[in-house]
Amino acid sequence: MRFADIYGHNDVKQRLRELADSGRIPHALLLEGPAGAGKFALARAFAQYIHCTDRTPDGDSCGKCPACRQHEAFNHIDTVYSFPVVKKSGKPTLSDDYADIFRDFMGEYPYMDFDRWLVALDNINAQPMIYVEEGNELLRRLTYMARQSRFKVVLLWLPERLKEETANKLLKLVEEPFGDTIFLMVSNNSRAILPTIYSRTQRITVRRYTDAEVAAVLENRGIDPSAARDAALIAQGNVNEALKLAGVSEERLRYFQLFVDLMRKAYGRKVAELRQWSLDVAALGREPSMQFIDYCARLVRESFLMHLNDPRLLTLNDAERAFTVKFFPFINEKNVIDMVALFDDARRDIAGNANAKIVFFDLAVRVIMLIRRK
Numbered sequence: 001m002r003f004a005d006i007y008g009h010n011d012v013k014q015r016l017r018e019l020a021d022s023g024r025i026p027h028a029l030l031l032e033g034p035a036g037a038g039k040f041a042l043a044r045a046f047a048q049y050i051h052c053t054d055r056t057p058d059g060d061s062c063g064k065c066p067a068c069r070q071h072e073a074f075n076h077i078d079t080v081y082s083f084p085v086v087k088k089s090g091k092p093t094l095s096d097d098y099a100d101i102f103r104d105f106m107g108e109y110p111y112m113d114f115d116r117w118l119v120a121l122d123n124i125n126a127q128p129m130i131y132v133e134e135g136n137e138l139l140r141r142l143t144y145m146a147r148q149s150r151f152k153v154v155l156l157w158l159p160e161r162l163k164e165e166t167a168n169k170l171l172k173l174v175e176e177p178f179g180d181t182i183f184l185m186v187s188n189n190s191r192a193i194l195p196t197i198y199s200r201t202q203r204i205t206v207r208r209y210t211d212a213e214v215a216a217v218l219e220n221r222g223i224d225p226s227a228a229r230d231a232a233l234i235a236q237g238n239v240n241e242a243l244k245l246a247g248v249s250e251e252r253l254r255y256f257q258l259f260v261d262l263m264r265k266a267y268g269r270k271v272a273e274l275r276q277w278s279l280d281v282a283a284l285g286r287e288p289s290m291q292f293i294d295y296c297a298r299l300v301r302e303s304f305l306m307h308l309n310d311p312r313l314l315t316l317n318d319a320e321r322a323f324t325v326k327f328f329p330f331i332n333e334k335n336v337i338d339m340v341a342l343f344d345d346a347r348r349d350i351a352g353n354a355n356a357k358i359v360f361f362d363l364a365v366r367v368i369m370l371i372r373r374k
């Protein structure tokens with residue numbers, strides 16, 4: 001994540017840059033402000049800027065050096081992510097137990113939608129916390145962690161969810177840090193942070209986005225300008241809320257892009273690219289790939305319904321409609337039944353734990369044969 005990847009917040013970026021450039025980075029820095037304003041993205045960009053070995057003249061990380069590449073892949077050696085999780089029965093519960101899930105979550109929801117985090121934890125009623133075992137683990141890792149760069153950085157998401165005993169463990173670290181350790185904390189509700197921790201942080205307030213900024217963020221994500229504006233008017237500066245309101249969950253957008261890829265590549269008979277496509281879809285994981293199949297079947301049906309020319313039948317958003325208006329002639333009476341059956345078969349195979357890479361490649365090859373049938 002580079003500063004340039006984050007919309008607006010130029011004042012905050014400038015302050016962070018100055019802290020890093022002056023070499024006087026506080027040992028405990030808190031970014032506080034409302035949810036859905038991009039605070040965690042700013043913290044990630046700051047960590048990357050700190051570690052980058054080839055900063056650009058305009059004050060950003062380069063995005064290319066080994067440190068930047070590690071950051072982009074969420075595996076920078078001197079960076080630790082700490083975040084609230086749910087207890088696993090009978091086991092010490094560490095953030096690291098959820099590392100893969102968190103990595104996917106950050107990638108998909110850079111605005112850190114807490115509701116989505118609950119979904120990712122597979123428990124929408126949970127009250128995830130940062131447990132004492134995590135405090136011990138941080139102490140251990142910061143003591144023994146190998147080091148590549150001058151600063152070790154702990155990116156701590158939601159310090160308001162630190163258990164009191166965890167906070168007590170961390171207090172020593174925050175108070176008299178050993179080595180060059182930086183705690184970057186990001187809070188949606190800093191009044192709920194334990195005062196012992198809060199009082200020891202330096203603070204930067206990240207203001208909520210204006211409606212125009214929220215709309216711009218949505219547009220950059222491929223959402224139609226008018227839908228983006230409408231959503232922004234209700235979302236009160238919260239990008240996550242706006243995304244939900246725009247009716248284009250980021251998942252839906254991703255599925256849409258994958259669907260468009262499939263149809264374009266199948267029409268162009270690009271077999272090698274479709275092989276890569278099937279790997280990408282398989283990498284979504286089992287549940288999401290079944291959702292994706294349902295999504296494809298729905299778009300195929302909707303495309304067919306477009307022949308009937310009745311807009312009331314359609315449940316498409318703007319991006320989907322723009323594509324379908326051109327695409328619908330390719331779905332016709334000769335192929336619609338077989339096409340839908342393809343997706344049904346694929347769904348059954350995935351549900352039955354078949355090898356997803358093979359299932360999706362097979363599906364893609366069959367789409368090649370069906371798409372030109374008229």
Ligand SMILES: [Zn+2]
Pocket residue numbers: 051052053054055061062063064065066067068069
């Ligand atoms: Zn770099």
